[in-house]
Structure formats: C-alpha cells, structure tokens
Amino acid sequence: MEAGGTTVTIKKMAAGRTEPGKTAWRVYDVQGSKGLVLDVDTSAAGFDTTPLYFTSLGGRIGHWATTGATSIYSPTNKGFRIYVRWVNGNPLTPQYANERDWHINWYGIES
Numbered sequence: 001m002e003a004g005g006t007t008v009t010i011k012k013m014a015a016g017r018t019e020p021g022k023t024a025w026r027v028y029d030v031q032g033s034k035g036l037v038l039d040v041d042t043s044a045a046g047f048d049t050t051p052l053y054f055t056s057l058g059g060r061i062g063h064w065a066t067t068g069a070t071s072i073y074s075p076t077n078k079g080f081r082i083y084v085r086w087v088n089g090n091p092l093t094p095q096y097a098n099e100r101d102w103h104i105n106w107y108g109i110e111s
Helices: 094-099
Strands: 012-017 026-030 033-041 052-058 073-076 079-086 103-110
Touching: 033 103, 052 079
Parallel strands: none
Antiparallel strands: 012 103, 026 033, 033 079, 052 103, 073 079
8 A cells, every 4th residue: 555645844743722611702703604713822832834733622511513613714823713603503602612611622733
C-alpha cells in the first residue's frame, strides 16, 4: 500500500480551551437561523505563523446536537472564529450554552 500526503516538521504545538460556563459566546442571525459565534484567542501560544487548528465542543449536556464547532473561520497566529448552531436550526443563546458549560477545546500545530 502506498502512503500519500506531505510530511512537515512541527515547530510549535499548543492547546487550550475557553472557560466552561464563562465562554464569550455571541448570538449570530443568518437567514433566521440564530446560533452562536465565538472568537477564540490563542495569542498566549506565541505562534509566529498561522497554525493548523483543531477544535471540539465540550460541555456537560446537549452539545451533541450541534454543528459547526470543528469548522475554523478566519485563522491567524492569534486566534480563529467558530460558529455553532443546533442541527435543526432552532435558536441558541449564550446563556443556554454557558449554563451547560459549553466551551471550545483547541490545539494548534505550527509547521
């Protein structure tokens, strides 16, 4: 079997998470679908260039029925943006998410 892809040398790796119950979720409304948006600050990691980011949504309950938490928007060496919404499109609020300790887990790999 042949392997494909590119091998890179890792310069730096870092990981973190937003604070459960105190994540700075904001509401977004796109064509009537109200979800959450979050700008995740990774500046403490000290990346020199934009790393590859990988994310998951953590929490106590209910986050299994969402979509979007692994889709990275506007990545830079200082952070990225995430949009989260219910799969069925029902409204979602920051209060609801924080009452359930929803948070973003992330790690970045700079090559």
